[in-house]
Amino acid sequence: MRSDHSTGGIELMRKITIAALAGAMALSVPALSEPSAEQQTVITAARYLDVQTGKYIEHPAIFVGKDGRISAIADARTVKWGANVKHIDMGGKTLLPGLIDMHVHLDSPADIGGFRGLEFTDSFFAMTAVSNGRAMLDAGFTTVRNVGSSNRNDIGLAQAVNQGYVIGPRIVGAGYALGSTGGHCDQTGLPPSFEKPGKVEGVGDTPEELRYQVRRQRKYGAMVIKVCATGGVFSHNTEPGQQQLRLEELSAIADEAHMWGLRVAAHAHGAAGIKTAIRADIDTIEHASLVDDEGIKLAVERKRPVWFAMDIYNTDYTQAEGKKNGVLEDNLRKDREIGQLQRDNFRKAFKAGVRMIFASDAGVMPHGLVGRQFAVMVQYGMTPLDAIRAATLNASQALGWEANVGTIAVGRYADFVAVDGDPLTNVRELEDVDGVIKGGVVVERGR
Numbered sequence: 001m002r003s004d005h006s007t008g009g010i011e012l013m014r015k016i017t018i019a020a021l022a023g024a025m026a027l028s029v030p031a032l033s034e035p036s037a038e039q040q041t042v043i044t045a046a047r048y049l050d051v052q053t054g055k056y057i058e059h060p061a062i063f064v065g066k067d068g069r070i071s072a073i074a075d076a077r078t079v080k081w082g083a084n085v086k087h088i089d090m091g092g093k094t095l096l097p098g099l100i101d102m103h104v105h106l107d108s109p110a111d112i113g114g115f116r117g118l119e120f121t122d123s124f125f126a127m128t129a130v131s132n133g134r135a136m137l138d139a140g141f142t143t144v145r146n147v148g149s150s151n152r153n154d155i156g157l158a159q160a161v162n163q164g165y166v167i168g169p170r171i172v173g174a175g176y177a178l179g180s181t182g183g184h185c186d187q188t189g190l191p192p193s194f195e196k197p198g199k200v201e202g203v204g205d206t207p208e209e210l211r212y213q214v215r216r217q218r219k220y221g222a223m224v225i226k227v228c229a230t231g232g233v234f235s236h237n238t239e240p241g242q243q244q245l246r247l248e249e250l251s252a253i254a255d256e257a258h259m260w261g262l263r264v265a266a267h268a269h270g271a272a273g274i275k276t277a278i279r280a281d282i283d284t285i286e287h288a289s290l291v292d293d294e295g296i297k298l299a300v301e302r303k304r305p306v307w308f309a310m311d312i313y314n315t316d317y318t319q320a321e322g323k324k325n326g327v328l329e330d331n332l333r334k335d336r337e338i339g340q341l342q343r344d345n346f347r348k349a350f351k352a353g354v355r356m357i358f359a360s361d362a363g364v365m366p367h368g369l370v371g372r373q374f375a376v377m378v379q380y381g382m383t384p385l386d387a388i389r390a391a392t393l394n395a396s397q398a399l400g401w402e403a404n405v406g407t408i409a410v411g412r413y414a415d416f417v418a419v420d421g422d423p424l425t426n427v428r429e430l431e432d433v434d435g436v437i438k439g440g441v442v443v444e445r446g447r
Helices: 009-022 114-119 124-138 150-162 207-219 247-259 271-279 293-301 315-325 329-352 367-379 384-390 393-399 427-431
Strands: 041-044 047-050 055-058 060-064 070-075 086-089 094-097 099-104 141-146 170-173 224-228 263-268 284-287 307-309 355-357 416-419 435-438
Touching: 047 060, 099 307, 099 367, 099 393, 124 141, 124 150, 124 367, 124 435, 141 393, 150 170, 207 224, 207 247, 224 247, 247 263, 247 271, 263 271, 271 284, 271 293, 293 329, 307 393, 315 329, 329 355, 355 384, 355 393, 367 384, 367 427, 384 393, 384 427, 416 427
Parallel strands: 041 086, 047 094, 099 141, 141 170, 224 263, 263 284, 284 307, 307 355
Antiparallel strands: 041 060, 047 055, 060 070, 094 416, 416 435
């Protein structure tokens, strides 16, 4: 409800505080904080999902300060606010925390595969990152972790979003991914005459070279370090199961990154590389396709939390569209060989208690389709709440951003997705969300 006129700062504080306390029991919110006189926006909806408890909170009034963070949560049936407070009414919709995708490549158009990328100038891919980032935001992913890009396109886009030049999600960028000479994160598939003098950016072959690469990426804006511990599907002359860095090299990367306050994501398909990355104190294991029982046990028992980021939807897209997009048959062959194994191992790892985060590998598939992975996660062993937590609460913890995103709570950014139905009953509601709010501002749909 809206009061008939502005009451002024003191009166506004008094009314909201009294009403918030009166509505505490109805809301079942663990703690109601008093709204600030500086707040500018209140958001109402039929309910929101508390991802920590797994329960819905009915009739919320979520107050947002000028900094885009939640300043208070009250009961919309009893609280009043002045006419100077902007009201965003989401009607009968259900709110969830803004979604988080922990493995994306924003400067990678999914429909340009194989050698087709050579048809375009270098800056072309930075331009595509703008629309790809917008597609992810429209899909409800208000935060993404970009694990490797050319020319630090992810860092440049993050800066442009933060400065208001373009609309996009919050971006945690890695800059260049790290790897060994000839490995998955090196430039493979081209003759030597195409190489520039010296090593490719991000490539190192000793612990000290790789420590330098950690420092170099951080120097130029990286907020996370990405390393390729094994071969990959969409590179040339590498196999997914091949280990490509030793324990001492991976340990040097993790140690250096952690000293600088950065977390590390390791691309690791093969069982040996996965286990080595876990022993090296890497924070997240990307893909984890061929993990074995020993690797699962290591992940469950390691004292420092390790998270699996398993992209178990995109094979559907790559097998259906890859050839048309120019993906080479050898890459499609590798994709076919590990696709079902990865899904089966997802089920096994989750059942065993491995911590899981949502990771789509968007760029291998179109960025706007990443919400389709939720249903596959449920198909392979998760409840809808588990899958939602992987993209909210769990992802925020793996990022080290628990104070910023991942839950609807006082102090967090006012990032929300809105759906008409009940995602705890039908997780496919998240395949096409009905509204997106970032920092307390409604995102006008770009599609």
